[in-house]
Amino acid sequence: MLHILKYLLLSISTFGCLGVRGSGTHHSHLTICNAIAQAVSTKSSVFYPGNQYTSDNYHWAVSSTINSSCTVEPGTAEDIGKILRILGVTRTPFGVRGAGHTSNVGFSATTGVQIAMTRLDEVIYDAKTSIAKIGAGNVWDDVYEGLQPFNVSVVGGRVSGIGAAGFTLGGGYSYKTNEYGLTIDTVTGFEVVLPIGEVVFADATQYSDLFFGLKGGFNNFGVMTAIYMKTHAETFVWGGSITTTGVDEAVMAAVLNFYSTVTDPKAAILPTFNYDSSIGIVSRSLGLFYHAPEPPQGMFDDFLALPALVQNVSTRSLLSLITAFPEPTGLRGAFHTLSLHTLSSAFLDAVVNETQFWSTQLSPSVPGLFISYDVEPFLSSYLSHGSPSAWPPSREIALLPINLYFAWALPENDTVIHEVMTQSVDYLTEVAIAEGQDIADAPLYPNYAISGVPLEDMYGQNVERLKHIKATYDPANVMGLTGGWKF
Known part of the structure; x- marks a missing residue:
């Protein structure tokens, strides 16, 4: 605790020089912004309303x-x-934004000081150790391109625009999870800045x-600033x-057959059951990977x-x-989730009906x-690739996450969508329990969980x-001054 006290005393002394006083006083956020601008090096910048400010505050979900x-x-x-x-x-609220892909309001955004990790975008590969250093400002697109x-490549996101930082800190399900585990199971270390200002490697x-x-x-x-990850040849x-569209029985039969018979860890599928009001149809999109x-x-x-309405399956780069x-x-937009032990035709029927x-x-x-x-069907062995971690709280049962994603246009619909998603997850949980799955207390995947879920339900x-x-x-x-799941 002595080194923590030292840093706090140093901080108070520093802020006195900047004209920012005492930790118990309320300060204008703009005063804090100006103090930050004076304190940081020329490698960093502070922005006020304008083009770069808008980009730094941008989140994928409006x-x-x-x-x-x-x-x-x-x-x-x-x-x-x-x-x-x-x-x-100064007890100033702040946000830490990697790529801004969280859907929970306030998790990586703020009315205070927004920290945008954009400049920490290095992708460095060490051929001697086969380890990649990935800056926290990267999206997976840039990581794959850099490697x-x-x-070589790493175990990362499955769609474009996903930030490496939040995805990894939440666990990380990937097309390669059957083969290598969660993304966190391939991490060898983190560079992190402690709240006292000290940079450490964990x-x-x-x-x-x-x-x-x-x-x-x-x-x-x-604040995590860099991820060190194992790579693999690719x-x-x-x-x-x-x-x-219109062939749900054939889709469900294909999904269940794959889930029950394919044990090759290089293989993965990602079936999604969708409705798009812009074209007015219910469709099924099947992500295939080898x-x-x-x-x-x-x-x-x-x-x-x-x-197929659309098919673009081919041999290609990741x-x-x-x-x-x-x-x-x-x-x-919003996400929510439940966790299963197994997939069944009754459960898939319920998903289609929902x-x-x-x-x-x-x-x-x-x-x-x-x-x-x-629907995310993984092999029962996928958690064997890693070691104990904050999530999942147990590696004895390899859970299958179900992700609900709803998008809409107007803020007046926020409340009803939140209620509908919660109701739908509760219903699907009841369906799985009724067919004998003991999932009432199965931990939810925190990258998908909607705001308001108790910590105990995830961790x-x-x-x-x-x-x-x-x-x-x-x-x-x-770190309680910023958003997210807080212990």
């Missing part, structure tokens, strides 16, 4: 975008340390409790999507035989695969409505340990 008092783009971890010390002593010349041997907490525990302990992959230039003969034949599926922007029911109920009164229920038995780690590294609760 409903998650908040106008801050100013934005700051730190260019070094050391500057983040200076920023955190100013924010902590492509070395014929791995399995140094700051091991912090390393444990960062693997699934988000930004509770400091040139081309095989995959793409097939969009179809971690090699060609899959074994016959493995995906059931899917390839489906009548970058080509994910950029073929940019997520829609310009709408409000898609159709809510599209009928909501479309007349909810402009811009888009509904997607995403279970790990909550108390994570609270202790939080108190150790952030006794002044500086």
Whole structure:
């Protein structure tokens, strides 16, 4: 605790020189912005309303975008340390934005000081160790592109525009999860700025409790600035999507057959059951993936035989695969989730029914409505690739996440969408329990969970340990000034 006290005293002294006094006094956010601008190096910049400010505050879901008092783009971890010390002593609310893909309001946005990690965009590959250093400002598109010349890749996001930082700190389901585990299972270390301003490296041997907490525990302990990840050899992959409609029985049969018979860890599918009011149809989009230039003969034949509205399956780079599926922007949005032990025809029937029911109920009164229920069938062995982590709280049962994604146009529909998504998850949970799945207390995937979910519903038995780690590294609760799941 002595070194924490030293930093706090130093911070108070520094802020006195900047004309910012005392930790118990309310300060204008703009005063704090000006103090930050004076304190950081020339590698960092502070922005006020204007073009760059707008970009720094941008979130993929319109409903998650908040106008801050100013934005700051730190260019070094050391500057983040200076920023955190100013924010902590003045008790100024702030947000930390990687790519802005969270849908929960206030999780990475603020009316105070918005920290945009944009400049921390390095992608460095060490051929001797096969480790990649990935800056926290990257999206996976840029990570894959940066590693492509070395014929290596990592376990990351499945669609375009997903930030590496939040995705990883929340766990990270990938097309390669069957083969390598969650994204956090491939992380060898994190560079993180503690709330006292100190930059440390956390791995399995140094700051091991912090390393444990960062693997699934988000930004509770400091600001993560770089991820060190294992890489694997990769040139081309095989995959793409097939969009179809009107053949639900054939789609469900193909999904269940794949889930029950395919044990090759290089293979993965991502079935989604969708409704899009802009074209007025219910459709099924089937993401197909094989971690090699060609899959074994016959493995995906059931899917390839489906009548397709759109099909773009081919041998390609991983970058080509994910950029073929940019997520829609310009709408409000929310995610929610439940966790299964297994997939069944009864459960898939219920998913289809939910898609159709809510599209009928909501479309007349909810402009811009888009509904997607995403089913993620993984092998039962996928959690064996990693070690204990903040999430999941147990690795004894490999859960299957179900992701609900709703998008809409107008803020007056926010409340009803939140209620509908909660109701739909409760209903689907009851369906699974009724068929014998013991999932009433199955931990929810925090990257998908809607705001308001209790910590215990995601982190279970790990909550108390994570609270202790939080108190150790952030006794002044500086990270409580920003949004997200908080211990």
